[in-house]
Each structure stands twice: as C-alpha cells, then as structure tokens.
Amino acid sequence: MARIIVVTSGKGGVGKTTTSAAIAMGLAKKGHKTAVIDFDVGLRNLDLIMGCERRVVYDFVNVINGEATLNQALIRDKNCNLLYILPASQTRDKDALSQEGVGKILDELKKEFKYIVCDSPAGIEKGAHLAMYFADDAFIVTNPEVSSVRDSDRMLGILSSKSRRAEQNEEPIREYLLLSRYSPNRVKLGEMLSVDDVQEILSLHLLGVIPESKSVLNASNSGTPVILDEKSDAGQAYADIVARYLGEDKPHRFIDEKKGLFGKFFGSK
C-alpha cells in the first residue's frame, strides 16, 4: 500500500525542501519506488535541489489542467532510477491547484509508487493545505527556536482537523518530528531550544535531529540531495531518519556535542 508523506512546517526556511529531497532519495535508495512532488507552485525550488531544473518540460499544473500526462511530467532522477520528481510550475500561482485535481494525481501515483513525498510550501494557505490534505504521514520540520515551534504546533492542529483522514474520521495522520539546523553548542550556551524543550512543547515522536551543517548548503548549490553525501553529518542524519521511518532501530546521534576525552569525564550530558 502506497503511503503519502507530507513534509511541512508552517514556517519558511526551516529546511522542508532539503528534507523532502533527502528523504525521497533515501527511500528510493532503499529500493522503494518514490515520487516527490513540489507543491510550492510559483516559487519552485525542489528541481534545483534535485539538480533536474534543466530537464523540466511539463509541471504539476500542466498535469492538473490535462495539458500533459503524469508520465510526461515526471522526471526520473539521474542518481537513482527509482526516484521521480514532479516539479512545480514557476509561472502560475497556487490557485491553479484544486483539491480534486491533486487528489486525482495522487490516486494515479499511488498505483505505481510506494512512497509519495509532498514538499509543502510555507504558510498555512491553499498550497500547504493541499500538500497535507491527502497525507498518511507528516514530517514536521522544526528549527529549535520558539516561532518555528509555535508554527509547527499550528500546523499539527491543522493536520488533525482539516486533513482528509480527519474529515472522514479515519485513523489520524502519523506525525513525526524532524528537528533541523540543530547546534548542540548553541543549545549549551542557551541560544537555542534543546531537543527536550521542543519535545515538551510539541509532544511528538522524534524521528531525527539534523545538525546545522555546511554540507546542506553545498548540496543545494550542487543540486544533489545531501543524503548522498555520506561523509557529512547532515547526510548521515537523514539516512538515520529514513531508516527509522522504515522501522529500523537506530540510536539518535547529533543531539550532544562532540566531546573529547576530557569532556566525557567531566561533561554532564
């Protein structure tokens, strides 16, 4: 049975697209046929992060309007042949999306794909609403600071009341917390909320912590999802997240700062 995953946050700039690209690639690398859809119509980014911007012919809105078939619009990833990208339109706005049209496309994708990753735009307006409406699982991407946490909480409220599953009284969407741009050093200095702080406010299952990392920017600039950079901490963090999502038991990393021998003896936690 195919599962639809929405990557959402409420707030912008927290790493939704980076996360969508990384987990879609991670799932495909694990052998699952995966599609990733850019719902940010008008501000498309996913194709850049995935490095397929020069191969976009048709987009999401073309398919909804019946101007292209799904197979014409889907772009096969150059690194992994089980991964396909459905890019957003750059020239339209979010009003071009309709609930019926999105539902139809997702139904069609579900026949062929194991996982469908929906990269939500920021905000709680139409684009974000449609990205989460049909979801089975939600990855809530949060930065360790209060406004991001508050917006995530708001988004969780919308997931539990305005989604298809909520409206039809089905089993609720499974919600997972992804804490991104985490810096244990800054947490220690009191400049950032800790994992415990965020979890206390959101009371949500933690799927993983992604450390603040230069490798994320490098990956975006080069158009390769960061998960392919296996040496980088962020890449490893995403690999752990995909493994945990698929049911593997992986201990959490990147929560505590790296300590020398001295720190191990005298550090508290």
Add this chain to the structure above:
Amino acid sequence: MSTDSQQHTHHLPVLEFKSSTFSVPVLVLAGNDIITIEQQLQEKIHQAPEFFKNSPLVFDLQELNSLDLDINVTELINIIRKLGLLPIGIRGGVAQQNQQALELGIPIHSGHSIAASSGTPKQQTPDPEPEAAPEPQFIAATTTLITHPVRSGQRIYAEGDLVILAQVSAGAEILAEGNIHVYGSLRGRALAGVQGNTEARIFCSDLQAELISIAGNYKISEDLNSAVHNQPVQIYLQNHTLIIKDI
C-alpha cells in the same frame, strides 16, 4: 473521491442537541386544599388572561412538603389543565408525587428538592445572584472529553464540563460553560463558565496558561504569581476575584 464523499453523506448531521434556558412561571403552593387552589388560581388568571392563556407552568411543592401537607398531584394537574395552563414540570415533590406526575407525562425538575428527586443534589447557595445560570442548563449539560493535544490555533467549546487528557498548546483556546480539567500542560487560554456560571472552576496539573478566566473574570499570564507557575492548581471565583490554589 466523489463517490467516496457520497458514501459518507450519512455522516452529515441533520440534528444536534443544544442546551437552552427558558423562563417559565412557577406555581408555588403553600396550601393543599384543592378547591381553594382552584379559586385563587382562577382569580390570578382573571387579572391577566392573555398572559396565562396556554402558558407553560412548573408547579413547586417544596414549601407544601416542608409543612408536611400532602396533595393529590393528579387532581392538581387536572385543575391546572382545566384552567388553560400547560403544566410542564414538577419541582420539589416527594417520590410518590413525582411518580404521579410522571404517569401523566409531567417531567420532574431537580432543584431545591427536599426529596432529591433526580439524583445529584446541586451545591448551590439558596439564593444565587440573579444572573447565575438557571438549573435547566446544568441538567442538560454533558462532559466533553478530549484525548489528543489541543494545538495552537485550535479552539474547543464545551457546553458542559471539559476534560482534556493531553496538553493545551500556547495559542490554543479552550472554553466551557462548566468546569475545565486539563491533565497535560496548560499553555493556552482557558475560559470556564463562559455563560456566566460563577461556580465553574479550572483544574490543571501544570499551569503555564496565557490567560485564565471564570465567568468573564480573567487573569493574563503576566498577572500570575510565579509561585503557581508549573504547579498543579485549581482556579475558582471568590467575590469576583480569581483564586489560584494548589491541589
């Protein structure tokens, strides 16, 4: 999708229960002589025939029973009906009187009943303030139970009591006409007794609220003493002042 939604049309509610309050004349009896009652009632009706025509009426036997005077409820109901009034309730009756009324389709109203006719006795002062919620509201009110977290931006309204087993996030709002119980952290806004019930209380196991209010008397987070922050407390109204006490 469209066939799906057709299958689910039976989920659309065509009815709902609401609690309303009505003002109904109450006939308080102080004597048990049926003939005298009939005469005096007729005189009263004569003074304002239009007002009493087909008027609903609740009769109250509390005073009569406190004087140890019995009355035949069946006869009383017949007289009331004969005079063009529509009896809709008995109050303050003893078990046998309530039974007689029930047999004639007259519902029993709880209230200052000496016989505790409907189970739970109400802990109310004998003469509450005029704007205090009248009893029928308490009878109809039920408890709303919420087991999932109430997230920022969500709003929950309960017509009776509200019990929340999870947290209430900052930016969320919970309102109840009765009491509020929160067994997770209370970080949002909690308003009890929103229809003016000054007896309503808020109970919570971890007070971090942005705002608490009972019957319109509120305190914002800044006004809260830091000693009660993060504590299990109850909040109630005393002389128009919110009292926060640990439990």
